[in-house]
Amino acid sequence: MAKKTYDLLFKLLLIGDSGVGKTCILFRFSDDAFTTTFISTIGIDFKIKTVELGGKKIKLQIWDTAGQERFHTITTSYYRGAMGIMLVYDITNEKSFENIVKWLRNIDEHANEDVEKMILGNKCDMSDKRTVSKERGETIAREHGIRFMETSAKANINIERAFSELAGAILEKTAGREPGDPADRVYVDRRQQPSTTKSCCN
Amino acid sequence: MPDCNKNFESEIKEGKNLRNVKCKYCSSLILTPSTGTFTSFEFNLPLMKQSKVNDSNPDTENVSLFWAVNEMYTFQNVGFSNTVGDNKYLTCADCEAGPIGFHDIPSKKSYVALSRVQHV
Secondary structure, eight states: OOOOSOSEEEEEEEEOOTTSSTTGGGOOSOOOSSEEEHHHHHOEEEEEEEEEETTEEEEEEEEEOTTGGGGTOOOHHHHTTOOEEEEEEETTOHHHHHHHHHHHHHHHHHSOTTOEEEEEEEOTTOGGGOOSOHHHHHHHHHHHTOEEEEOBTTTTBSHHHHHHHHHHHHHHHHTTSOOOOOGGGSOOOOOOOOOOOOOTTO | OGGGSSOOGGGEETTEESSOEEETTTOOEEEOTTOSEEEEEEEEEEOSEEEGGGOSSOOEEEEEEEEEESSGGGOSSEEEEEEETTEEEEEOTTTOOOOSEEEETTTTEEEEEGGGEEEO
């Protein structure tokens, strides 16, 4: 048996309306006019990222809703085992911001009550098209007692920082607790769905 | 086979990867030294770029040299695609370039193609 290469494992979810750039939060290798990347056709199920915080090596398993939000099928099974949730809206899309409140309600209904949340106003590189001010984002986050940050997946602003901060908050919460066995939560049964969302940054 | 053109022998030490395994495009760290076990078998891996007219039948190439990884949390950074048959394809976690290899669901093992990554 090989020795364990990490100290803690956190399961994180990305949640928000379609088109806010959740997929983009981790997308940079793009399609061009004549070719499509094999991966963008199939879609990504989850990612593993490693961060170091407080001397601990932490593995983040990050899940995207992969379009399920359009069918309002995000329920308990999706939230199960989630320790952190990134709630993403698009600063150029008023509706996606208004829906943050709905998503918060959905999380309250279905997720573990001590799940750590963070609100991200994405696409902050597109200031000329902004319709949601930073202050409004900060206000809603304050009202719900949640962290807030503006990000740009496209320009790679604050993305790493957002993940580190969310992981740090979970770490504080779990300090002293033993890491749970993650083995039973590796796959959500989400059989191959044709992915129709591409190049969401544009 | 594309991976026969290059000599990877110097990358193997005691059956493991001598150096870091990184993404060819964005240098995201995939595996640290000595965490992948050298393995050789043939596998038809889809090409990273596909022609748009040919969506249902992806172009593939035969790849035969892999770093085998028994446990997925051994990876520093990696993405897993949605399931296709018994497999999930592996991608770079940062720029999503891929497939850089595949994950075999029944055995829970992952295989990173030497020819699709850089060793630094």
